[in-house]
Amino acid sequence: MTSTQTLQIQLLERPQSYLKRLIRLLEDTVNSGGIVGFLAPLEPNEAKFYWNAVFRKVEKGQTLLWVAQNSGGIVAGSVQLHLALQTNGTHRAEIAKMMVSSQFRRQGLGRRLMLEAEKGALERGRTTLVLNTRAGDVGEELYRSLGWLEGGRIPGFSHSADGSLHTTVIYFKLLEKAFS
Numbered sequence: 001m002t003s004t005q006t007l008q009i010q011l012l013e014r015p016q017s018y019l020k021r022l023i024r025l026l027e028d029t030v031n032s033g034g035i036v037g038f039l040a041p042l043e044p045n046e047a048k049f050y051w052n053a054v055f056r057k058v059e060k061g062q063t064l065l066w067v068a069q070n071s072g073g074i075v076a077g078s079v080q081l082h083l084a085l086q087t088n089g090t091h092r093a094e095i096a097k098m099m100v101s102s103q104f105r106r107q108g109l110g111r112r113l114m115l116e117a118e119k120g121a122l123e124r125g126r127t128t129l130v131l132n133t134r135a136g137d138v139g140e141e142l143y144r145s146l147g148w149l150e151g152g153r154i155p156g157f158s159h160s161a162d163g164s165l166h167t168t169v170i171y172f173k174l175l176e177k178a179f180s
Contacts, residue, residue: 006070006071007068007069007070007076007077007104007109007112008068008069008070008071009066009067009068009112009113009116010066010067010069011064011065011066011116011120012058012065012066012067013058015051015054015055015058015065015067016055018067018075019048019051019052019055021067021069021073021074021075022047022051022067022075022078023044023047023048023051024075025075025076025077025078025099025101026038026042026047026050026051026099027042027044027047028101028102029099029100029101029102030042032102034099035133035134035137035158035166036097036099037097037158038050039160039161040161054080057082061083062082062083062085063080063081063082063083064080064081064083064117064120064124065078065079065080066078066079066080066081066113066116066117066120068104068109068112068113074101075101076100076101076103076104076109077098077099077100077101077104077109077110077113078097078098078099078113079095079096079097079098079099079113079114079116079117080095080096080097080098080117081093081094081095081096081117081120081121081126082094082096083124083126084126090125090126091125091126091127091128092126092128092129092130093121093124093126093128093129093130094129094130094131095114095117095129095130095131096131098110098113098114098117098131098139100113110139110142111142111145111146114142114143114146115146118146118173118175121175122175126175127174127175127176128172128173128174128175129172129173129174129175130151130170130171130172131143131148131170131171131172132157132168132169132170132171133168133169133171134158134166134167134168134169135153135166135167135168135169140169143171146173147173148171148172148173149171149172149173150169150170150171151170151171151172152169152170153167153168153169153170154167154168154170155167
């Protein structure tokens with residue numbers, strides 16, 4: 001087990017060189033039970049298609065992507081910030097696809113990634129943040145501990161590979177100048 005304190009978190013501006021490592025992270029996340037919009041078992045081509053779409057949004061400045069990696073280049077986690085593009089929403093953003101590799105979980109990396117995304121949001125004038133997660137997932141404890149508030153629940157929002165339906169929980173956070 002590697003200490004997450006030795007992991008470096010960086011904002012990627014040209015993420016293409018990370019494609020294979022991010023595919024592995026997504027596969028590990030989904031195939032170990034993580035709920036990030038995909039069903040297990042995840043096909044590598046589906047993961048590749050997904051990441052290439054994310055990369056296009058990063059290049060257009062619509063999405064920010066942070067990765068945490070060790071000195072050997074293994075991507076241990078990532079988080080995205082989707083910037084609202086509507087003219088009346090330039091103060092908003094959505095946290096999306098917060099993933100931590102199964103070998104790095106429960107060591108504080110998710111917290112570090114979330115704090116980095118919140119800081120990045122605030123630096124870009126995004127003070128109203130939202131995210132959603134499956135009700136009962138371990139992420140809920142993390143989000144609440146970081147000051148996120150529950151905004152509502154939607155029953156039957158997503159389903160698992162076995163076809164069972166799950167409730168999603170919408171969380172929000174209003175940022176202050178805490179990172180200044």
